[in-house]
Amino acid sequence: MNLSPLQKARYEYSPKLPGMLRGGIAEICVKEGAQTASVADQDKIKALFPNTYGKKEITFVKGQNTAEAKKQVVGVILSGGQAPGGHNVITGLYDALKAANKDNVLYGFKGGPDGLLKDDYVVFDDAFIDAYRNTGGFDIIGSGRTKLETKEQFAVVAENAKKNGLTAIVIIGGDDSNTNAATLAEYMAANNTGVQVIGCPKTIDGDLKNEDIEASFGFDTATKTYSELIGNIERDANSAKKYWHFVKVMGRSASHVALECALETQPNICLIGEEVAAKKMSLAQITNYIADSVEKRAANGDNFGVAIIPEGIVEFVPEFSKLIAEINELLAGSKTDEFNALPSWDAKYNFIKAGLTAESFGVFDILPQGIQQQLFLERDPHGNVQVSLIESEKLFSEMVKEELAKRKAAGTYKGKFGAQHHFFGYEGRCAFPSNFDADYCYSLGYNAFMLISYGYTGYLSKVSNISKPADEWVAGGMPITKMMNMERRNGEDKPVIRKALVELDGKPFKFFEANRDKWAVETCFTYPGAIQYYGPTEVCDITTKTLALEQN
Numbered sequence: 001m002n003l004s005p006l007q008k009a010r011y012e013y014s015p016k017l018p019g020m021l022r023g024g025i026a027e028i029c030v031k032e033g034a035q036t037a038s039v040a041d042q043d044k045i046k047a048l049f050p051n052t053y054g055k056k057e058i059t060f061v062k063g064q065n066t067a068e069a070k071k072q073v074v075g076v077i078l079s080g081g082q083a084p085g086g087h088n089v090i091t092g093l094y095d096a097l098k099a100a101n102k103d104n105v106l107y108g109f110k111g112g113p114d115g116l117l118k119d120d121y122v123v124f125d126d127a128f129i130d131a132y133r134n135t136g137g138f139d140i141i142g143s144g145r146t147k148l149e150t151k152e153q154f155a156v157v158a159e160n161a162k163k164n165g166l167t168a169i170v171i172i173g174g175d176d177s178n179t180n181a182a183t184l185a186e187y188m189a190a191n192n193t194g195v196q197v198i199g200c201p202k203t204i205d206g207d208l209k210n211e212d213i214e215a216s217f218g219f220d221t222a223t224k225t226y227s228e229l230i231g232n233i234e235r236d237a238n239s240a241k242k243y244w245h246f247v248k249v250m251g252r253s254a255s256h257v258a259l260e261c262a263l264e265t266q267p268n269i270c271l272i273g274e275e276v277a278a279k280k281m282s283l284a285q286i287t288n289y290i291a292d293s294v295e296k297r298a299a300n301g302d303n304f305g306v307a308i309i310p311e312g313i314v315e316f317v318p319e320f321s322k323l324i325a326e327i328n329e330l331l332a333g334s335k336t337d338e339f340n341a342l343p344s345w346d347a348k349y350n351f352i353k354a355g356l357t358a359e360s361f362g363v364f365d366i367l368p369q370g371i372q373q374q375l376f377l378e379r380d381p382h383g384n385v386q387v388s389l390i391e392s393e394k395l396f397s398e399m400v401k402e403e404l405a406k407r408k409a410a411g412t413y414k415g416k417f418g419a420q421h422h423f424f425g426y427e428g429r430c431a432f433p434s435n436f437d438a439d440y441c442y443s444l445g446y447n448a449f450m451l452i453s454y455g456y457t458g459y460l461s462k463v464s465n466i467s468k469p470a471d472e473w474v475a476g477g478m479p480i481t482k483m484m485n486m487e488r489r490n491g492e493d494k495p496v497i498r499k500a501l502v503e504l505d506g507k508p509f510k511f512f513e514a515n516r517d518k519w520a521v522e523t524c525f526t527y528p529g530a531i532q533y534y535g536p537t538e539v540c541d542i543t544t545k546t547l548a549l550e551q552n
């Protein structure tokens with residue numbers, strides 16, 4: 001393998017563990033806390049999880065290890081989108097498992113949940129693990145998005161676990177994957193398989209967090225990577241003084257990534273989907289909001305700027321969601337073929353006009369033609385519009401351009417407007433984990449093994465107090481059922497972990513809100529620069545502004 005100097009150096013990095021996990025496995029003891037109850041719908045969740053509901057929260061402390069001495073054979077999967085630090089969860093798990101007993105075995109099931117279903121795995125050894133220490137990516141075993149949720153699937157997993165003598169399975173994933181981890185744990189317990197299931201909180205989107213889980217791993221590194229790039233773009237904008245940059249950042253639904261990048265870089269504009277939904281903003285209102293900033297800055301002679309657009313924004317615009325629902329209905333079943341057979345865009349446009357309500361057609365009609373066509377041409381196998389493919393950075397820049405043309409004609413705007421577009425997503429998901437993510441992930445993996453060795457199942461590996469230095473972090477576990485409530489999914493009431501959206505009364509948003517009017521007009525850019533792996537701790541070990549604001 002060809003190694004870059006940084007990769008070689010990162011192999012040598014020793015991730016920091018929480019204080020109570022230092023000093024050897026023999027000195028880690030468990031302290032049980034209060035019994036738990038789910039955040040809502042307690043009776044329903046309790047009935048669905050009779051074997052795993054209501055268990056106690058636990059914390060590890062220094063003391064004599066009292067775990068049963070038993071050989072552990074653990075299987076691990078990575079599930080969903082890549083997030084920096086995934087490799088370190090596995091290396092932490094491996095190190096703890098081998099420190100406890102060198103005969104313990106770690107299986108890595110390949111390609112996400114599919115690996116468990118197809119019994120496709122590797123058995124890790126030191127050389128294998130050492131090649132992935134402190135590196136980005138999920139390439140150690142790959143990942144996948146297959147949902148592990150049916151009884152038939154669980155039966156296959158139980159069968160494969162039995163065949164391989166597994167004592168536990170660790171699922172590294174987001175809210176859906178950990179919901180499935182809880183259901184699998186319940187199945188394993190109900191069927192007396194003896195297989196424990198532990199989850200670890202992953203996603204760059206930052207939307208798996210709650211009063212127990214302070215942050216999902218990967219959010220720190222991904223947002224630092226995007227913020228570096230946005231800061232560089234801001235500096236270019238401020239140097240050339242001729243472009244407005246529209247930067248879309250990942251985050252399938254929640255706008256945590258956009259908000260964190262805004263706190264890091266202080267752009268002129270940052271849209272927050274949750275606010276757009278709460279204020280029921282229309283596309284025209286959002287366009288005017290951006291155009292006002294462009295106009296005011298132009299009046300000061302600043303024909304440049306930066307706007308951050310969260311990936312999931314359009315689904316938060318009520319009139320846009322209604323339009324999407326109507327388009328899905330309009331093209332249901334055989335109507336797709338009828339639509340596709342129409343000879344020209346004009347003919348298709350008339351078909352659309354006849355099929356939508358006047359209100360939705362009004363929304364459709366103000367969209368740039370490229371976006372209109374995208375809505376009808378790029379659909380998923382069920383015929384639905386693929387909202388995640390909509391180029392919202394172009395949508396808003398084109399709508400702003402049209403609005404500015406009107407203002408120019410009216411004589412209120414006299415500036416020049418040139419736009420550049422960017423989409424930052426995949427660039428950040430496999431970056432070398434920051435020191436924070438390297439430490440946090442290693443700790444989550446190490447801690448997952450401690451939960452296994454003490455016999456817990458249906459728990460999420462929990463490391464808290466993470467805005468403080470690592471020696472003050474607190475390691476423990478929380479029953480996943482505590483984080484669950486009932487939600488309507490595909491026409492059914494299901495027990496799920498509640499997705500954390502940006503809280504409009506939370507400190508990160510409040511800080512942004514208090515400053516954004518100034519940022520919209522003045523040039524207040526900040527340039528975070530690249531992630532630093534070596535150097536002073538106040539440069540290398542800082543966590544996100546979101547976490548700092550939330551925890552203080």
Ligand code: FBP
Binds near residue numbers: 079205252
């Ligand atoms: P997870 O929630 O599975 O961690 O993935 C989140 C994410 O990175 C989103 O930000 C993005 O919308 C999506 O994955 C992209 O998925 P894909 O890799 O399938 O294109």
